[in-house]
Amino acid sequence: MTIKTVYKRPKLLKERLFHYCPGCGHSVIHKLLCEVIDEMNLKERIVCIPPPGCSVFAYNYLDIDMAESAHGRGAAVATGIKRVSPETIVFTYQGDGDLSAIGTAETIHAANREEKITAIFVNNAVYGMTGGQMAPTTMIGQKTTTSPYGREVNKEGYPLKMSEILSVVEGTVYIERTAVNSPKNIKKTKKAISKAFQVQIDNLGFSMVEILSPCPTNWKMSPIESWHWVDKEMVKEFPLGVIKDRIKVKKC
Amino acid sequence: MNKYLISGNSVIAEAAIRAGCQCYFGYPITPQNELTEYMALHLSRKEGCTFIQAESEISAINMVYGASIAGARAMTSSSSPGISLKQEGISYLAACELPAVIVNMMRGGPGLGSISASQSDYFQATRGGGHGDYRTIVLSPASGQELADLTQRAFDLADNYRTPVIILGDGMLGQMMEPVEFHKEAPENLSTKSWALKGAKDRPSKIIKTFTSNPNELEEINWRLFRKYRLIEREEVDYETYMVEDAELIVIAYGIAARIAKGAIKKARAHNLKVGMLRPITLWPFPFKKIQEISKRVQYFFVFEMNMGQMIEDVQLALEGNGEISFYGRPGGVIPTPSEVFRILSRQYYQKGLNR
Amino acid sequence: MLIKTIFSGFGGQGVLSMGYNLSRAGMLEGKMTTYLPSYGAEVRGGTANCTVAISDEEIASPVASSPEFIIVMNQPSFIRFQNLLQSGGVFLVNSSLVNIETTRGDIEVVEVPATQLAEELGNTKVANMVMLGAFVKKSNLISIKTLIEGIKETLGKTKPALVDINKKALNTGYNLF
Numbered sequence: 001m002t003i004k005t006v007y008k009r010p011k012l013l014k015e016r017l018f019h020y021c022p023g024c025g026h027s028v029i030h031k032l033l034c035e036v037i038d039e040m041n042l043k044e045r046i047v048c049i050p051p052p053g054c055s056v057f058a059y060n061y062l063d064i065d066m067a068e069s070a071h072g073r074g075a076a077v078a079t080g081i082k083r084v085s086p087e088t089i090v091f092t093y094q095g096d097g098d099l100s101a102i103g104t105a106e107t108i109h110a111a112n113r114e115e116k117i118t119a120i121f122v123n124n125a126v127y128g129m130t131g132g133q134m135a136p137t138t139m140i141g142q143k144t145t146t147s148p149y150g151r152e153v154n155k156e157g158y159p160l161k162m163s164e165i166l167s168v169v170e171g172t173v174y175i176e177r178t179a180v181n182s183p184k185n186i187k188k189t190k191k192a193i194s195k196a197f198q199v200q201i202d203n204l205g206f207s208m209v210e211i212l213s214p215c216p217t218n219w220k221m222s223p224i225e226s227w228h229w230v231d232k233e234m235v236k237e238f239p240l241g242v243i244k245d246r247i248k249v250k251k252c
Numbered sequence: 253m254n255k256y257l258i259s260g261n262s263v264i265a266e267a268a269i270r271a272g273c274q275c276y277f278g279y280p281i282t283p284q285n286e287l288t289e290y291m292a293l294h295l296s297r298k299e300g301c302t303f304i305q306a307e308s309e310i311s312a313i314n315m316v317y318g319a320s321i322a323g324a325r326a327m328t329s330s331s332s333p334g335i336s337l338k339q340e341g342i343s344y345l346a347a348c349e350l351p352a353v354i355v356n357m358m359r360g361g362p363g364l365g366s367i368s369a370s371q372s373d374y375f376q377a378t379r380g381g382g383h384g385d386y387r388t389i390v391l392s393p394a395s396g397q398e399l400a401d402l403t404q405r406a407f408d409l410a411d412n413y414r415t416p417v418i419i420l421g422d423g424m425l426g427q428m429m430e431p432v433e434f435h436k437e438a439p440e441n442l443s444t445k446s447w448a449l450k451g452a453k454d455r456p457s458k459i460i461k462t463f464t465s466n467p468n469e470l471e472e473i474n475w476r477l478f479r480k481y482r483l484i485e486r487e488e489v490d491y492e493t494y495m496v497e498d499a500e501l502i503v504i505a506y507g508i509a510a511r512i513a514k515g516a517i518k519k520a521r522a523h524n525l526k527v528g529m530l531r532p533i534t535l536w537p538f539p540f541k542k543i544q545e546i547s548k549r550v551q552y553f554f555v556f557e558m559n560m561g562q563m564i565e566d567v568q569l570a571l572e573g574n575g576e577i578s579f580y581g582r583p584g585g586v587i588p589t590p591s592e593v594f595r596i597l598s599r600q601y602y603q604k605g606l607n608r
Numbered sequence: 609m610l611i612k613t614i615f616s617g618f619g620g621q622g623v624l625s626m627g628y629n630l631s632r633a634g635m636l637e638g639k640m641t642t643y644l645p646s647y648g649a650e651v652r653g654g655t656a657n658c659t660v661a662i663s664d665e666e667i668a669s670p671v672a673s674s675p676e677f678i679i680v681m682n683q684p685s686f687i688r689f690q691n692l693l694q695s696g697g698v699f700l701v702n703s704s705l706v707n708i709e710t711t712r713g714d715i716e717v718v719e720v721p722a723t724q725l726a727e728e729l730g731n732t733k734v735a736n737m738v739m740l741g742a743f744v745k746k747s748n749l750i751s752i753k754t755l756i757e758g759i760k761e762t763l764g765k766t767k768p769a770l771v772d773i774n775k776k777a778l779n780t781g782y783n784l785f
Binding site for chain 1: 274277302311312317318319321322326340348451452454457459460461463
């Protein structure tokens with residue numbers, strides 16, 4: 001009888017226990033990033049810009065170069081690195097508050113300049129680390145600590161769809177929205193991440209993967225419930241799939 | 253003769269390029285636009301160099317932060333309101349011990365204020381400016397030539413101490429043209445930066461970060477910064493003295509105000525009033541010791557600033573209650589004349605009975 | 609010696625260029641000099657001015673609160689600046705475009721029909737250089753030779769075709785008195 005390895009800890013994932021809550025999407029996304037970076041052989045030329053927020057500790061887990069950014073400024077910091085060192089693959093890891101509230105300007109303008117960088121945009125519809133406040137991506141009616149009666153359109157507006165907004169910005173080449181709430185979606189997410197990195201390797205322009213990610217703690221749900229909630233509620237506002245793909249056009 | 257008649261803003265830009273500045277990130281604001289425009293014209297097409305007109309001052313300073321992470325000599329410039337926006341980034345640069353040069357061509361404040369020259373950002377520049385316990389080196393040029401010299405020094409200081417350095421000029425220095433000589437050409441190859449991140453090749457992965465959930469670890473980071481600041485205070489204080497040897501009254505002024513004061517002192521000397529000047533060139537570190545030394549002989553000090561009195565607090569700290577200080581200031585972007593300062597100064601001189 | 613001069617007129621009359629070229633000539637002669645343009649929310653066709661200081665020693669302030677010389681190329685500048693001139697100062701007036709008289713008796717007024725003379729040279733745009741030539745003669749601050757050499761250097765790079773007419777204009781103004 002031979003033993004075949006069908007699953008192992010990714011090489012680039014440090015041997016350390018995650019501090020993330022049970023059911024949180026960050027740990028899955030971290031693992032996927034490690035796998036992709038390893039498979040694409042990028043460790044020696046990749047720099048990650050992690051955000052303030054729950055994933056500020058990403059440097060405890062991913063065994064790659066990392067430089068912390070101020071809240072929202074990831075795309076500007078990535079721009080600085082990439083312009084100095086064009087051969088480096090630079091990606092930001094940002095939450096919804098980071099990328100779609102305080103960092104809207106940095107993100108849109110970096111994309112518009114066609115910066116050759118990648119954004120991994122983790123959308124969990126709340127501010128996680130600060131305790132579950134309303135985010136631009138919070139669902140209508142969703143209760144958070146700063147929308148205790150549920151998000152009201154006439155007071156707090158609509159969930160902001162950054163992928164769709166960025167899709168009309170000329171400098172973006174590839175944008176896909178995925179989720180990490182099922183094995184099937186996780187696989188798709190991994191594929192999207194490697195595609196986004198490939199866009200950067202090929203020097204085509206700005207790429208982004210928006211990942212719908214469960215936050216059971218702040219959603220006040222069990223992990224299982226939160227996984228279902230992504231399918232049942234979130235995808236209604238944030239439909240999954242490729243939002244923009246100009247890879248072929250850009251390659252010509 | 254290799255002299256150029258160019259505006260102070262252009263001087264800084266040219267000096268920066270000659271100092272090996274590879275990256276410039278800016279955002280338009282008067283009265284420093286010529287600096288950004290000069291960089292657009294002369295740096296943007298230079299090989300291996302980057303010029304970006306950012307979407308905001310906040311983005312510009314964060315691009316500097318990114319470029320510095322990647323090991324480049326990087327700078328940004330702005331004027332007072334824009335510098336306020338950059339403070340977050342400057343705090344991160346200080347915390348992560350990354351070099352950067354930030355130019356503030358001050359204008360009248362608070363608020364949108366005026367576009368006329370002022371010195372109202374002394375506190376902001378010398379006390380760190382952003383959140384947290386840190387300092388930035390602050391250089392205060394008073395002429396076109398000094399803009400060139402101090403800009404080149406700023407890049408060296410930033411690299412040597414791995415810290416952001418602020419060049420604190422003003423609208424008039426930026427707009428005015430004076431003959432300037434550039435002494436240095438760009439260094440052939442600047443030493444590679446040990447901290448630069450470009451991917452974990454032939455070494456373990458590295459992190460540039462400030463956040464920690466462990467207060468003890470952060471305390472150690474703060475102590476490390478503090479030790480560095482002590483070293484800078486010991487090594488890098490710079491000032492100019494002018495006719496202090498026999499002076500009975502010492503004017504303390506910096507930047508454009510010092511220049512105006514010099515005109516006033518010349519008038520005073522012509523009237524046989526023994527007035528001299530101490531001009532701090534580094535505002536942080538501040539020449540505390542030199543002031544203490546002068547105060548052993550001189551009793552009267554006259555602080556002149558184009559604000560409501562900010563540096564005067566450092567002079568008070570230096571004197572520790574010894575000596576008498578009087579103050580003259582014009583805020584809001586008003587440019588006092590040498591005659592005006594002479595009038596105030598001589599009144600002080602006579603009131604203290606120094607003529608007897 | 610410290611001499612401050614204000615140049616003023618409409619935007620487009622080459623007012624800043626007069627000041628710049630004077631200051632640069634001062635530099636070429638090894639003098640201390642500063643050139644300070646007015647700046648800010650400028651309007652096309654509005655008034656422009658600049659201040660030049662030339663000295664043997666360090667210049668304390670580039671601002672002129674009571675200058676020795678003022679050049680006015682148009683009427684609004686005449687009204688704005690005539691009271692700033694120090695007592696005994698020299699007021700050079702472009703008499704082709706300014707048709708009012710000063711109310712001050714303590715200054716010297718020099719009328720230079722700069723625009724008309726430039727027109728006779730075939731290009732009204734060099735009225736500024738006619739005036740600058742007259743100023744150099746009147747002020748004796750720098751030599752006309754240095755000024756012409758300086759202008760050859762700066763203009764020669766960008767608009768060599770215009771060197772000649774500028775030189776002519778400078779000499780025309782210089783030889784007025």
